[in-house]
Amino acid sequence: MKKQNIKKIGSLLGILLLGSLVAACDSNESDKITNASTDAPIKVGTMGTYNPFTFVTPDGKLTGYDLEVLEALAKEDPSLQFEFIASPWDTLFPGLESDRFQLLANQITETPERKKKYLLTHNQYFNATSQFIINSERTDIKTLEDLKGKKVGLTVGDAHTLHAEQWNKEKGNLFEIVYYESDLPTILQDIENGRIDATFNDPIVAREKAEAQGLKITPFGQTILSVPTYFIAKNDEQGKDLIDKLDKGLLKLKENGTLSELSLKWFGVDYTQNRAG
Incomplete structure (x- = not known):
């Protein structure tokens, strides 16, 4: 075989190998992007000053009844991972609209304006x-x-x-x-x-x-x-998917008694039943 042909074959093999490496890198990067998107926590806006529903412990942890309900929902559906962010009341809804938050949890009740502008869970979690x-x-x-x-x-x-x-x-x-x-x-x-x-x-x-x-x-x-209280999301496709997951989870928490147990733990009374007149 001539040296010129050998060089051509060598060059071709080099190009094919380089192409395989690039494709593998692209695949890995694609996997990283997908995983990052899947693993990104849902950012929850909450006051952190509305004890016992949402407050900050002495060691700096955000907790309370509302947030423990969300944590229970995350146990039912592993795709629901939450990051709680404390923010003043007057910044919660603007934060939802600007995508600083994907969800609000702060003993929020329904009003005509909220129902028209946002998405509320169909199922209540407190009265x-x-x-x-x-x-x-x-x-x-x-x-x-x-x-x-x-x-x-x-x-x-x-x-x-x-x-x-x-x-x-x-x-x-x-x-x-x-x-x-x-x-x-x-x-x-x-x-x-x-x-x-x-x-x-x-x-x-x-x-x-x-x-x-x-x-x-x-x-x-x-x-x-x-009056019932609800979790609230932005009125878009991401919000609809989130609210659907939360509603399914809330039904499970009601059926297995977890929601009532959390209410009894925090208040000594089951406030999860619909008592609205």
Whole structure:
């Protein structure tokens, strides 16, 4: 065989070998991209200041009832891996819209605006109650009618605020509303100090925060409202797939009793049954 032919064959083999290596590298890179996409955790926006539903432990871990429900869902479906991110209330929905989060978990109830704009799980995981809250040493407020002419502090944009506004309107604007941009602890402190007379919120949360702050705060009167809470995702294809997985998982947690067990663990009462009127 001529040397020239040998060189040609050698060159051809070199090209084929190089092509195989490039194809293998492309395949490996493709596998890495696929795995990275599959393994990427779902980023969950939550306040981390709404104890006992979502809060930060002394060692810096985000936990609470809402987050433990998601962790239980991850055990049912390994494709659901979550990363919890603490963020103020007024940043949660903008964060969902900007893809900073793929899911919100913060005792969120349904409103017409939220239902129209976002995707909510069909299945609830808790029933949030709303009640008026006052200084436990007040003797002049014994019934809801005693709120007449009083100042009630409410957080802007909160679901409890929307319900309080509606209730107050139905009662002929019984009390004056003082709006706060800040979270519930500030409102409770102002109740303690006499700057306002009451607020309207979840009694479980109010008690937890009052005890943590050493405040003399107590719910009073009957429960005004009991409404389901849901996980919320962005209204797109990724959100639809996520909500579908969460709904399937929530059904399993209800059927096997896990959801009730978590409620009993955190509150001593099963708040997972639908008690909404």
